[in-house]
Amino acid sequence: MVEHAPVLLMVVPLLAAVFCALLGLRWKALCLPLTIIGFIAALYFSVITFLQVSASSDHQVIYFLGGWNASEFPRGVGIEYRVDLLNGMLLIVIAAVALLAAIFSKQFVSMETPGKEPQYYALFLLLAVGLMGMTITADAFNLYVLLEVSSLTSYALIAMGSRRASVAAFQYLIMGTIGASFYLLGVGYLYIKTGSLNMQGIHDILIGEGLLESPAVYVAFLLIFVGVWIKLAFFPLSTWLPNAYSRAPTATGCIIAPLMTKVSVYIMLRIMLTVFGPEYVYDELSWSGPMVWIAVVAIIAGSILALGQKDLRRMLSYLIIAEVGYMVGGAWLLAPGGMARGESLYSTATGLVGTGYHIISDAAMTLCLFLAVGAMIVKAGSSRIEDMKGLFRKCPVTMACFVVGALAMIGVPPTCGFFSKWYLISGAFEAGRWEFAAALIISSLVNAVLFFRIIEFAYFGKLPEVDDAHGHHQRHDEGGMEENPPSMLVPLVLASVALIAIGLFNKEIAGYLSQFLNTVAMGGQG
Amino acid sequence: MKKLAGIVVFTVGLILLYGVSSLDDFPSWGTPDSPANKSPLSQYFIKNTIVDTEVPNMVTAVLADYRGYDTMFETVVIFVAGLGIFAVVRVFEHGGASRVVTADTKPDIIITNTCRLLIPLIQLFALYVLAHGHSSPGGGFQGGVIMGASFILVALAWDLDIALKRFSEKQAFICSGIGILIYAGFGLASVFLGEEFLNYGIIHKILPGVDSPEMARYYAMLGVEIGVMFTVTSIMFLIYGLLATRGKMTAGL
Amino acid sequence: MEEFIQSRFNYWIYVILMMIGLWGMISKNNLIKKLIGMSIFQTAIILFYVSVAVKSETANIPILPHHGHDYSPKIAFAHAVSDDHENGGHDDHAGHQAHPVGPKIPDPDGYANPLPHVLMLTAIVVGVATLGLALAITQKIYREYGTLEEDQLLEKVRADDHG
Numbered sequence: 001m002v003e004h005a006p007v008l009l010m011v012v013p014l015l016a017a018v019f020c021a022l023l024g025l026r027w028k029a030l031c032l033p034l035t036i037i038g039f040i041a042a043l044y045f046s047v048i049t050f051l052q053v054s055a056s057s058d059h060q061v062i063y064f065l066g067g068w069n070a071s072e073f074p075r076g077v078g079i080e081y082r083v084d085l086l087n088g089m090l091l092i093v094i095a096a097v098a099l100l101a102a103i104f105s106k107q108f109v110s111m112e113t114p115g116k117e118p119q120y121y122a123l124f125l126l127l128a129v130g131l132m133g134m135t136i137t138a139d140a141f142n143l144y145v146l147l148e149v150s151s152l153t154s155y156a157l158i159a160m161g162s163r164r165a166s167v168a169a170f171q172y173l174i175m176g177t178i179g180a181s182f183y184l185l186g187v188g189y190l191y192i193k194t195g196s197l198n199m200q201g202i203h204d205i206l207i208g209e210g211l212l213e214s215p216a217v218y219v220a221f222l223l224i225f226v227g228v229w230i231k232l233a234f235f236p237l238s239t240w241l242p243n244a245y246s247r248a249p250t251a252t253g254c255i256i257a258p259l260m261t262k263v264s265v266y267i268m269l270r271i272m273l274t275v276f277g278p279e280y281v282y283d284e285l286s287w288s289g290p291m292v293w294i295a296v297v298a299i300i301a302g303s304i305l306a307l308g309q310k311d312l313r314r315m316l317s318y319l320i321i322a323e324v325g326y327m328v329g330g331a332w333l334l335a336p337g338g339m340a341r342g343e344s345l346y347s348t349a350t351g352l353v354g355t356g357y358h359i360i361s362d363a364a365m366t367l368c369l370f371l372a373v374g375a376m377i378v379k380a381g382s383s384r385i386e387d388m389k390g391l392f393r394k395c396p397v398t399m400a401c402f403v404v405g406a407l408a409m410i411g412v413p414p415t416c417g418f419f420s421k422w423y424l425i426s427g428a429f430e431a432g433r434w435e436f437a438a439a440l441i442i443s444s445l446v447n448a449v450l451f452f453r454i455i456e457f458a459y460f461g462k463l464p465e466v467d468d469a470h471g472h473h474q475r476h477d478e479g480g481m482e483e484n485p486p487s488m489l490v491p492l493v494l495a496s497v498a499l500i501a502i503g504l505f506n507k508e509i510a511g512y513l514s515q516f517l518n519t520v521a522m523g524g525q526g
Numbered sequence: 527m528k529k530l531a532g533i534v535v536f537t538v539g540l541i542l543l544y545g546v547s548s549l550d551d552f553p554s555w556g557t558p559d560s561p562a563n564k565s566p567l568s569q570y571f572i573k574n575t576i577v578d579t580e581v582p583n584m585v586t587a588v589l590a591d592y593r594g595y596d597t598m599f600e601t602v603v604i605f606v607a608g609l610g611i612f613a614v615v616r617v618f619e620h621g622g623a624s625r626v627v628t629a630d631t632k633p634d635i636i637i638t639n640t641c642r643l644l645i646p647l648i649q650l651f652a653l654y655v656l657a658h659g660h661s662s663p664g665g666g667f668q669g670g671v672i673m674g675a676s677f678i679l680v681a682l683a684w685d686l687d688i689a690l691k692r693f694s695e696k697q698a699f700i701c702s703g704i705g706i707l708i709y710a711g712f713g714l715a716s717v718f719l720g721e722e723f724l725n726y727g728i729i730h731k732i733l734p735g736v737d738s739p740e741m742a743r744y745y746a747m748l749g750v751e752i753g754v755m756f757t758v759t760s761i762m763f764l765i766y767g768l769l770a771t772r773g774k775m776t777a778g779l
Numbered sequence: 780m781e782e783f784i785q786s787r788f789n790y791w792i793y794v795i796l797m798m799i800g801l802w803g804m805i806s807k808n809n810l811i812k813k814l815i816g817m818s819i820f821q822t823a824i825i826l827f828y829v830s831v832a833v834k835s836e837t838a839n840i841p842i843l844p845h846h847g848h849d850y851s852p853k854i855a856f857a858h859a860v861s862d863d864h865e866n867g868g869h870d871d872h873a874g875h876q877a878h879p880v881g882p883k884i885p886d887p888d889g890y891a892n893p894l895p896h897v898l899m900l901t902a903i904v905v906g907v908a909t910l911g912l913a914l915a916i917t918q919k920i921y922r923e924y925g926t927l928e929e930d931q932l933l934e935k936v937r938a939d940d941h942g
Contacts, residue, residue, distance in 0.1 A: 001717075066595065066723070077571075166916055173916060216552050543791075562831055563832070575893075585842070
């Protein structure tokens with residue numbers, strides 16, 4: 001059974017989703033336990049898979065679906081799963097984030113989407129299934145199918161919210177469909193030129209037949225990249241993101257915000273490193289100059305727009321755009337010509353390590369902040385920053401977790417945010433891209449301003465005197481502590497502990513990442 | 527705004543044309559020598575599907591076996607659409623049935639009698655398309671859509687309530703779930719028998735009267751297509767019902 | 780030039796369709812028109828893929844003809860007996876037994892490339908699902924805001940945001 005872990009980690013939550021939709025028709029109370037069981041199983045199998053990967057000699061586990069293995073059949077006859085150190089870690093992150101978000105959702109689902117709990121949880125599970133599938137698959141077309149699974153579920157999950165959410169979901173749907181269609185077209189161009197759909201197979205043919213200078217391959221890269229760009233919400237194609245994420249139902253925001261863009265960044269890395277290969281991306285195209293500049297603009301724009309927001313969730317959504325800028329910039333830091341000069345990828349790619357690290361830590365940070373903000377909104381009764389007054393007295397544990405998340409976002413040492421920024425900044429120095437380093441530092445300062453403003457409100461702000469419905473002045477009970485229920489606190493505390501844990505294990509994670517990059521630089525993975 | 531859109535559209539068009547325009551780089555239409563058509567993959571499928579799976583229709587074999595995992599998620603996409611549409615538009619109205627039966631909503635005698643004749647034939651044809659998908663164009667999706675259309679025809683000729691009496695919303699959800707369970711069940715059966723997920727060949731050990739892995743693949747593909755048909759039929763009907771009634775699931779057009 | 784256009788007219792058509800669809804998606808004001816654009820856009824991609832699979836003049840649809848038994852090593856012999864029951868005394872069957880030739884291998888040039896067809900079956904299904912969901916979301920928007928014109932909609936949304 002152990003050798004089937006890579007596929008079971010997707011099939012078990014899939015079955016849980018189906019049972020959720022079926023049994024939920026009669027027993028609504030079963031939905032949440034089923035969801036949690038599904039995610040625990042996914043977490044268990046992804047940990048097993050990761051252990052297998054780190055134990056194997058070439059640091060990867062390959063699984064041939066349907067038994068169409070590459071030793072007896074041409075590569076790409078069937079669909080192939082390939083787990084390496086980076087996506088192995090990412091699978092664990094996805095399963096864990098989804099599990100925590102599912103536990104957290106208990107209070108919200110019946111409140112925000114009454115009567116539709118079975119469908120909600122089924123879609124929730126399928127979203128995570130789609131995301132895990134996107135990370136694990138090694139087949140370019142299978143990626144498209146799973147991309148659509150995760151996109152359709154997220155459109156539906158967002159549109160279930162308020163009336164404002166449905167407009168945001170529609171815009172997201174149009175943009176998302178354009179993105180996915182561009183991706184599909186790009187794969188089509190690649191298929192015509194190479195005749196393969198397997199990622200490694202495409203790469204081998206591109207290199208083997210010297211197709212690197214072909215205009216069709218260039219257009220394919222452009223199409224795939226722009227498609228992923230839209231999904232990434234990388235500036236300037238990010239206009240759909242703030243509305244979609246901030247108007248979504250609370251529990252939806254808690255799973256989509258941490259995972260969707262992060263998985264898309266991983267897809268971009270996979271396209272760059274596995275499908276086209278560093279030879280093509282860094283040497284043949286000389287995009288790293290403009291790409292890093294666009295990333296700088298994305299970081300600055302995201303941070304400045306975040307400063308102007310009065311709504312807490314909207315502010316976080318703009319910060320996500322800035323964070324995407326970090327990761328995309330880090331991935332493109334590698335200077336052109338490095339591969340041609342025979343330098344191994346690893347020696348010049350601290351930026352790539354930083355990107356990988358930041359995918360993981362940003363997923364954890366965003367989860368922690370969205371969970372904390374969800375809990376704070378319940379207590380404050382509104383999502384406006386001014387209404388957060390006095391929350392420290394009301395719910396100290398929630399606010400403590402929020403502070404941990406904020407510190408990680410700013411990049412204060414024991415938390416993971418510091419280390420991922422550290423790798424990104426030293427990557428920028430290595431590549432001589434001062435503007436990127438400067439943008440990172442500016443954005444950290446902006447984050448500090450943003451979060452200390454909220455913390456100040458919440459800590460020093462007096463609870464306001466409010467007029468109740470009858471016009472009487474009413475004073476809130478200031479000493480009263482009304483902490484959130486454990487179903488919200490437990491995932492929140494776990495998420496903030498994870499932030500520190502990911503920071504403390506920075507050596508191990510960075511070690512795995514550089515090992516992963518080593519295998520890439522060794523010229524493919526077999 | 528329109529100008530910007532125009533610029534975007536023309537840039538995209540030019541980029542796409544740039545990709546296909548170079549004569550020595552991009553294969554012309556219909557040439558058998560294009561890399562896609564000459565690749566070992568495509569040649570393998572044409573030469574070996576019959577040997578590996580006993581299915582003469584290569585498209586069915588590739589769809590349901592070689593790339594069966596894609597197809598499983600394709601079914602999931604349909605399932606997601608059903609769940610999503612339900613989640614977005616369904617409104618629950620207790621009591622207050624706002625159904626008004628007027629003269630012109632009364633089913634027409636010519637239409638209903640024609641449909642009485644046609645619907646069994648349509649359903650038989652759907653089953654034929656499903657079962658014959660191995661040796662002619664067809665399969666679970668196509669059959670499922672035709673089957674779903676027969677239920678939609680009931681709803682159109684009479685009204686949705688009559689159709690829902692035959693195939694209720696709950697039953698539709700259950701059927702769509704069962705379809706995916708059948709598909710995943712075939713996959714898990716091969717895992718439990720010790721092979722990879724969806725490696726149908728091994729199922730010959732438990733299928734009575736089947737002694738070779740090839741025939742096991744043949745029958746497993748049929749089973750999988752039946753699962754697909756369950757899902758597609760019920761979700762198509764659900765989508766129609768939900769969209770036509772703006773989520774009320776009563777009365778309808 | 781004429782040959783250039785002729786030899787790749789499928790790509791020309793797909794690019795034009797694609798541009799029409801994209802134009803509809805991003806410039807039209809009405810949400811339903813946007814969705815029509817989306818459908819055209821996705822159909823253009825389907826056309827593109829399917830036209831790749833064509834092998835003009837030589838190739839047939841990717842389905843082996845009946846009596847495909849000739850191609851299959853196992854079934855040809857395993858079913859030799861049962862064929863008797865089914866077909867009675869068919870002529871070609873007699874010939875089959877007289878010359879038990881080995882299995883034929885289908886000629887790759889004789890059949891269209893099956894893989895793009897399979898991919899597009901998937902893409903069609905995805906397109907249907909997306910369209911259905913999009914229509915549902917549009918319906919919800921109409922129910923909530925009473926309009927499908929984007930400019931009016933955005934005005935009402937702005938009023939929502941500030942109100």
